[in-house]
Amino acid sequence: MIRNEIIGAIRKVVRRDIHLEFPENFQHGDYSTNAAMQFGLDAKKIVLKLSKDKKLSKIVSKIEIAGPGFINFFLSKKTLYDNLNMINLEKLKYGKSGIGKDKTVVVEYSSPNIAKRFSIGHLRSTIVGQALYNFYKVIGYKVIGDNHLGDWGTQFGVLLRQFTIYNLQFTDLTIDKLEDLYVRFNKSAKENPKLWEEARAWFAKLEKGDPEARKIWTEIRKLSLEEFDEIYSKLGVKIDHEHGESFYEDKIDSIVKELRNKGISIKSQGAEIIEFSDHPPAMIIKSDGTSTYFTRDLAQVKFRLDEYRPSKIIYEVGADQTLHFRQLFSAVGKLGWGKDVEFVHIPHGLIQLESGKMSTRAGKTIKLSEVLDKAIKKASELGAKTGPLAEKVGIGAIKWNDLKREPKTGFTFNWDEILNMQGNSGPYMQYTYARAKSVLRKTKIALKTVPYSISLTTEEEVILRYLSRFPEILVNAADNYSPNLLCEYLFALAGAYNAFYNKHKIIGDPNEAGRIALTKATVQVIKNGLLILGINVPERM
Numbered sequence: 374m375i376r377n378e379i380i381g382a383i384r385k386v387v388r389r390d391i392h393l394e395f396p397e398n399f400q401h402g403d404y405s406t407n408a409a410m411q412f413g414l415d416a417k418k419i420v421l422k423l424s425k426d427k428k429l430s431k432i433v434s435k436i437e438i439a440g441p442g443f444i445n446f447f448l449s450k451k452t453l454y455d456n457l458n459m460i461n462l463e464k465l466k467y468g469k470s471g472i473g474k475d476k477t478v479v480v481e482y483s484s485p486n487i488a489k490r491f492s493i494g495h496l497r498s499t500i501v502g503q504a505l506y507n508f509y510k511v512i513g514y515k516v517i518g519d520n521h522l523g524d525w526g527t528q529f530g531v532l533l534r535q536f537t538i539y540n541l542q543f544t545d546l547t548i549d550k551l552e553d554l555y556v557r558f559n560k561s562a563k564e565n566p567k568l569w570e571e572a573r574a575w576f577a578k579l580e581k582g583d584p585e586a587r588k589i590w591t592e593i594r595k596l597s598l599e600e601f602d603e604i605y606s607k608l609g610v611k612i613d614h615e616h617g618e619s620f621y622e623d624k625i626d627s628i629v630k631e632l633r634n635k636g637i638s639i640k641s642q643g644a645e646i647i648e649f650s651d652h653p654p655a656m657i658i659k660s661d662g663t664s665t666y667f668t669r670d671l672a673q674v675k676f677r678l679d680e681y682r683p684s685k686i687i688y689e690v691g692a693d694q695t696l697h698f699r700q701l702f703s704a705v706g707k708l709g710w711g712k713d714v715e716f717v718h719i720p721h722g723l724i725q726l727e728s729g730k731m732s733t734r735a736g737k738t739i740k741l742s743e744v745l746d747k748a749i750k751k752a753s754e755l756g757a758k759t760g761p762l763a764e765k766v767g768i769g770a771i772k773w774n775d776l777k778r779e780p781k782t783g784f785t786f787n788w789d790e791i792l793n794m795q796g797n798s799g800p801y802m803q804y805t806y807a808r809a810k811s812v813l814r815k816t817k818i819a820l821k822t823v824p825y826s827i828s829l830t831t832e833e834e835v836i837l838r839y840l841s842r843f844p845e846i847l848v849n850a851a852d853n854y855s856p857n858l859l860c861e862y863l864f865a866l867a868g869a870y871n872a873f874y875n876k877h878k879i880i881g882d883p884n885e886a887g888r889i890a891l892t893k894a895t896v897q898v899i900k901n902g903l904l905i906l907g908i909n910v911p912e913r914m
């Protein structure tokens with residue numbers, strides 16, 4: 374990567390670990406370092422030494438001191454053109470790197486709860502998680518995706534109780550009906566809290582392997598997974614494993630034993646808990662002897678460590694579970710597991726609909742499938758087109774709208790924003806792509822390597838400078854768990870290309886060959902970027 378070459382050259386002179394940033398805008402160059410200020414060195418002397426570096430002088434055409442001692446680097450035309458030609462050679466491979474070579478990362482994402490509708494509450498985890506998965510893949514990690522389904526716990530006690538009380542049959546079961554059962558239970562339990570004891574007793578039966586309870590649970594699980602698969606295929610999401618909470622059922626006892634043997638858990642009012650110095654305690658075993666969400670999470674950590682030997686485990690889960698993950702990671706620390714493994718919770722903010730937030734307990738959930746269908750319908754209204762194109766645009770719009778912001782920020786669904794063809798939206802990105810593709814269909818010139826002798830307009834130069842950044846943006850986005858960094862970049866690149874397109878002729882220009890090469894490379898980078906974000910590109914729009 375270009376960055377590493379420049380960093381190497383500066384380190385040779387400064388002999389210290391330095392930072393190289395992208396300046397706010399291209400007027401300050403392509404890269405900038407504050408090394409002189411940071412280490413109290415003379416920027417002029419550094420620049421003088423750097424200017425004698427032969428290798429560096431091929432990469433950059435200008436090194437400049439700015440402000441209180443920033444050193445700015447401007448890429449040479451040779452670097453920019455070499456990179457352009459490389460993009461057109463590498464095509465889909467452009468951007469890939471081997472930074473994660475021989476390392477494994479586990480990404481846990483989506484993780485909806487069975488027997489409930491797939492609500493928009495799990496949309497962010499699904500979309501952001503899939504993007505993070507893709508980022509780590511392109512930078513060379515072995516990536517394991519796991520969907521930690523909520524398919525175990527007291528809530529199934531509720532369902533089992535309802536199921537038997539109302540004497541229901543499987544044949545006409547739907548998720549909607551199951552959700553109704555919850556809602557009705559919650560209403561009754563408000564007046565009669567004793568019902569919770571019944572529900573807990575049913576869950577205890579399930580955990581002990583009661584055949585009737587197992588049978589009902591198995592059917593409900595099957596029904597839910599069918600619904601989830603439909604959503605995943607609509608979203609184009611594929612998750613390697615579905616080790617839900619129930620998968621850890623037989624792995625809990627040994628965890629509890631280890632906690633006791635190591636003196637980490639203690640008895641408290643009939644239950645068993647872990648105390649922390651800086652968080653409230655976490656419950657390991659309830660007083661009725663059943664396991665908890667927390668215990669199953671400990672089992673999940675142990676399993677992943679043993680099975681995959683990862684260097685990192687990423688949990689893409691809502692911000693409302695921040696405390697849970699702090700407790701979990703501290704407990705893992707107490708157990709002494711995975712000492713050199715990095716555990717990361719990427720909390721995402723809540724999506725709200727204009728009508729307010731939704732929850733199953735209140736009995737008001739928004740069905741994700743309805744939201745997706747609406748997006749597809751609205752996309753078809755945009756261009757009066759239906760079928761696969763409307764799907765690409767509708768689903769792409771939902772994804773971009775989510776990925777363009779930092780995962781931790783929440784937002785309200787706003788259809789005008791989501792589908793705005795002029796703004797920072799999925800359809801805008803896809804349209805930019807499709808329009809550039811149509812230019813490529815018009816030219817009669819075969820793609821050639823572009824010689825350096827050709828002069829560049831300002832607009833072309835800006836595009837070239839953006840293009841050179843792509844591989845580094847991917848690394849930054851992965852390092853910071855921020856797909857939004859790639860969105861910002863792609864949006865800026867699209868803007869730069871559109872500015873060029875609006876001002877200059879491509880077909881029939883004396884430099885048609887150069888401009889076609891530039892268009893081709895831009896199209897390639899937008900495509901590679903959108904695919905990493907999980908967004909499809911339409912060839913025509």
Ligand code: ARG
Nearest residue numbers: 484485486521522523670690
């Ligand atoms: N099923 C949970 C929920 O919907 C999310 C699971 C998060 N992952 C975990 N390892 N606890 O709230």
